[in-house]
Amino acid sequence: MIAERPSAVTAAQPTVRRLIVYTILFALVMIAAIGLSGLVGRLLDTGVVLVEGDVAGLAQSLAFTLIAGPLAAVLWWFVWRRLSGGADRSSVLWGVYITAVYTVSLITFTQALLGAVTASIGGDAAPRDVGTGLVWWGVWIWHRWMLLHPVKGPRQLRHAPGVVGFVWGLAIGVAGSITGLGLVFREAIDTVAGSAGSVVAVGNPWWEAVLQSLVWAVGGWVVWWWHWNHDRARALGSDFATVAVIAAGIAGGSILTLGGLGVSLFVVLRLTFDRSDPLREILDPLSSALATATVGAVVWAYHRTVVDSLAATPRLAASLVTSGVGLVATASGVGVIVNALLAALTPALVGADARTLLLAGISSAVVGGPLWWIVWKPASIAGPAEAASPARRVYLIAVFGLSAVVAVVTLLVVGYRVFEFALDGALAASLLDRVRAPLGLLFATVLVAAYHFVVWRRELVAVTTAGLVQARRIGRIILVSGANAAAEAQILHAISGAPVTIWSRASDDEQPSPDAAHLADALGLLAGKRVLVVVGPGSRVEAIGLAD
Structure with a gap:
């Protein structure tokens, strides 16, 4: 008897079923939580009669709770029963559902509860926020329990909620810290300048706003610590976690630092050079800038130490991101300087305004230039091995391409302004005044694009001459492994340069991951379009070349 191979349509049916079921479950959970939040908020609000005043709102809360709630409970029960098998638990859609609800509930309950605490500091009760926070906190605990369930927890994306959580906590903590520290700096600056008491509205002590910001800062850092240390997000080693650290910690921290310093x-x-405005107006942005630079520097320095403990590729990516931030600041400053110099030649603009614009451009260039020079090292020529790095080559192409696109768009703007001036003689502004801003941007982007194109061509020639540009022996690696598949895929990619597709085992019990030497020995001299690498059980590693 010959068994027929299931068709693609038949094989796709479980995926379609899961997509529909999890989408409906997500919607029902959201609706039920919104309704229950409204009811709990009304119960806690002792100054409001439940029915009078907002009949429509109460009816909506009752409908959401009493209709969507039971439906969500019944559907969840059916879903939970099916998770005993391996197929549904191994589906990426189960991990997506858990991650989505976990993220929404975490963001909602932290905002609501922290908002209620800050309102109480100001003397205002916020029972609706308390009700919302309690309900969504319960939703978060519920889905966290499912996430960590040893038998029915998701096998795919099971670490994604932890990464999202530490990024969200970092964002709240940084925002609260900057706001609170900025208020302290402003009070100090106003005291020195002889204008104390101008931080907040009349009647509110300045420390009240600081205390409210402190609540957000402490709440955010607690959320960050819980996911970063308690849930060990820092030790995951997955690509998603690495990208989050580089994007939030390195890029975000460097942007805040450079922005504040600038x-x-x-x-x-x-x-020193431009007192054309009142002293208070000149000093106004200083407090927030100092706070932003201070907090950003702390975030940047900490995540720099985290990245230094990772592999070579994430370290290079972090350096390239830092170089890009410095490059953007430098190019922006150069463009503004050109704009200011052209403004000085325009009779319609007084010299003081041009001087202010010039100082802004100098500040940006002075802050960004040294950072770009130190990280990128333009005075030294990269060796063939460094130049052959895919990350470096992608960076050069991306910077050149983006700069070229911006230059083309800016050139079109310049052309439009020129033709508009030529066709409409009634325009009061001079031609130079109308094109000086896009001309400054055009000059900076052309400079950036030209430099990176030259560097890319020079390094391409050096790499080709050294014989480092070779076709990969392996076209793609298919990795069959368990819980440590992400880390093993990184090692295999670093060894072979080939993209890696991960196939998870039905049983993903925690096992020691083989080191790079074992994986390299398994690959040996295998070559082909596709190579199957099977890791486990135990320390067993086997590589099999597949037929084309």
């Missing part, structure tokens, strides 16, 4: 330097230069 504005601070701008204020200092204005105090």
